[in-house]
Amino acid sequence: MYVTLSGEHRSAFRSTSRDIATAPPHLKLAANSALYFEGDEVSHVYIIEDGVVRLTRVLEDGRRQVIAFGYPGDIVGFPARGLHNTDCDALTPVRLRPIRRCVLEDGAQDPDLHAALLDAAMDEISAMQDHFMMLGCKNAPEKVASFIKSMADRHGMMAADGANVHLPMGRADIADFLGLTMETVSRCFTALRKDGVIRLNGAQSVVIVSMERLARHALGQNTPAPRERHCPTLAA
Amino acid sequence: MYVTLSGEHRSAFRSTSRDIATAPPHLKLAANSALYFEGDEVSHVYIIEDGVVRLTRVLEDGRRQVIAFGYPGDIVGFPARGLHNTDCDALTPVRLRPIRRCVLEDGAQDPDLHAALLDAAMDEISAMQDHFMMLGCKNAPEKVASFIKSMADRHGMMAADGANVHLPMGRADIADFLGLTMETVSRCFTALRKDGVIRLNGAQSVVIVSMERLARHALGQNTPAPRERHCPTLAA
DNA sequence: CGGGCGCTTGAGTTAAATCAACACAAGTGG
DNA sequence: CCACTTGTGTTGATTTAACTCAAGCGCCCG
Numbered sequence: 001m002y003v004t005l006s007g008e009h010r011s012a013f014r015s016t017s018r019d020i021a022t023a024p025p026h027l028k029l030a031a032n033s034a035l036y037f038e039g040d041e042v043s044h045v046y047i048i049e050d051g052v053v054r055l056t057r058v059l060e061d062g063r064r065q066v067i068a069f070g071y072p073g074d075i076v077g078f079p080a081r082g083l084h085n086t087d088c089d090a091l092t093p094v095r096l097r098p099i100r101r102c103v104l105e106d107g108a109q110d111p112d113l114h115a116a117l118l119d120a121a122m123d124e125i126s127a128m129q130d131h132f133m134m135l136g137c138k139n140a141p142e143k144v145a146s147f148i149k150s151m152a153d154r155h156g157m158m159a160a161d162g163a164n165v166h167l168p169m170g171r172a173d174i175a176d177f178l179g180l181t182m183e184t185v186s187r188c189f190t191a192l193r194k195d196g197v198i199r200l201n202g203a204q205s206v207v208i209v210s211m212e213r214l215a216r217h218a219l220g221q222n223t224p225a226p227r228e229r230h231c232p233t234l235a236a
Numbered sequence: 237m238y239v240t241l242s243g244e245h246r247s248a249f250r251s252t253s254r255d256i257a258t259a260p261p262h263l264k265l266a267a268n269s270a271l272y273f274e275g276d277e278v279s280h281v282y283i284i285e286d287g288v289v290r291l292t293r294v295l296e297d298g299r300r301q302v303i304a305f306g307y308p309g310d311i312v313g314f315p316a317r318g319l320h321n322t323d324c325d326a327l328t329p330v331r332l333r334p335i336r337r338c339v340l341e342d343g344a345q346d347p348d349l350h351a352a353l354l355d356a357a358m359d360e361i362s363a364m365q366d367h368f369m370m371l372g373c374k375n376a377p378e379k380v381a382s383f384i385k386s387m388a389d390r391h392g393m394m395a396a397d398g399a400n401v402h403l404p405m406g407r408a409d410i411a412d413f414l415g416l417t418m419e420t421v422s423r424c425f426t427a428l429r430k431d432g433v434i435r436l437n438g439a440q441s442v443v444i445v446s447m448e449r450l451a452r453h454a455l456g457q458n459t460p461a462p463r464e465r466h467c468p469t470l471a472a
Numbered sequence: 473c474g475g476g477c478g479c480t481t482g483a484g485t486t487a488a489a490t491c492a493a494c495a496c497a498a499g500t501g502g
Numbered sequence: 503c504c505a506c507t508t509g510t511g512t513t514g515a516t517t518t519a520a521c522t523c524a525a526g527c528g529c530c531c532g
Binding site: 057059060061063064065067078079080081085086104105106107108111112114115117118119121122123124125126128129131132133135136137138176177178179219220 | 293295296297299300301303314315321322340341343344347348350351353354357359361362364365367369371372373374412413414415456
């Protein structure tokens with residue numbers, strides 16, 4: 001049988017989740033449909049209860065950045081000056097719980113929910129900082145390995161032959177998330193497969209053969225000693 | 237109480253930063269001293285009242301990402317699971333106002349302040365998303381032009397001959413903020429100068445000769461019309 | 473005034489992008 | 503049911519933007 005690896009706290013709505021859960025109506029969204037667009041007035045923020053969404057921003061000339069993938073427990077739709085600052089689309093069928101925007105602005109209305117929202121916002125800041133390390137510091141193989149690892153850590157299932165991760169997004173989404181091209185992402189997947197670190201059941205289903213080796217790849221330590229690394233400039 | 241930290245090494249100041257945390261209303265920090273380190277327990281968040289701080293994270297192997305530069309009005313130090321997730325250092329002498337962490341967690345204690353903190357957190361999310369576009373989508377000249385423009389928009393002074401921007405951070409900081417090397421940043425500054433878009437009074441003082449042209453550089457539209465662009469593939 | 477650090481510039485290298493086929497599965501319609 | 507289209511992913515060849523290594527410059531501080 002399987003066991004979820006992601007027993008982590010979804011601290012976003014830990015204490016209040018039960019209260020929230022009873023209150024408002026669910027909202028359902030079909031795969032590939034949009035929840036909101038950049039520039040839309042923010043009427044609600046949304047707690048994702050089931051499914052996966054994709055947050056994106058695009059430049060005038062069409063270049064696209066995937067800002068984040070939203071999984072159950074995540075909150076999406078925080079406003080900037082009252083407006084949505086990303087597009088949000090469903091990658092799978094999605095069930096959401098809307099929270100009225102006014103709750104954000106009036107802390108006295110529902111203090112516990114307000115604190116939960118602040119907590120969710122801080123978690124998002126933290127997640128974005130990890131994402132910065134990927135985009136700014138890592139090379140392509142490290143980015144892809146880090147991506148697979150983070151998906152496994154948060155959303156993987158333990159199977160007999162290793163952690164199993166389903167990737168609801170396409171290669172192009174992964175590429176735009178990591179600041180790479182689709183071709184480079186594909187080559188990195190292939191390299192990891194040929195190294196025996198992962199196996200692929202179709203493009204969207206990844207089995208992690210060795211989490212340790214994946215973690216090493218994520219830090220660029222995949223080549224144990226092809227040549228001596230001599231780094232006199234590094235501070236002690 | 238004035239905090240005098242002579243310069244450099246973290247272990248020496250770990251305890252000091254805990255003392256800082258208990259200090260009353262206004263807090264001063266000398267240039268090049270640390271406010272906190274990644275992994276420190278969060279006792280306070282800080283409103284920057286004067287000066288500029290730098291938020292950084294480092295990978296095991298020393299690669300560094302500058303997450304953000306904190307200017308007056310910004311709030312720094314939001315916790316993730318109770319811990320600081322970046323280092324924070326003063327680039328200039330800094331004056332701060334500490335806010336006890338418990339205010340984050342108890343929304344009822346001071347609802348207005350709590351709402352302001354949530355607002356600051358959402359602003360930071362928004363700013364980070366802009367940063368993602370830079371890191372993930374833009375090439376080196378666009379990154380540097382975008383950086384100078386954003387500094388000018390937020391912190392520039394209007395002078396007779398154009399907007400004047402002081403850059404308290406060094407080229408290496410800018411490089412680590414943009415995911416480039418120092419050399420590439422320097423070359424991009426030089427290219428903008430030779431193009432007449434900016435002028436430099438020393439490395440840290442930039443005069444923006446033409447904000448429009450800078451904005452075009454930031455979007456990669458620096459070449460106005462060398463010849464007609466014929467793009468049949470672009471959607472209408 | 474001299475020394476050092478931060479910045480700039482140059483030459484050569486490389487990692488990732490680009491351009492271009494090709495493979496494969498899923499869906500569609502004849 | 504099978505041919506055909508379409509979308510998505512993989513692989514290969516080539517180009518290029520940015521990195522690396524190395525030297526030189528200039529400003530600031532002692």
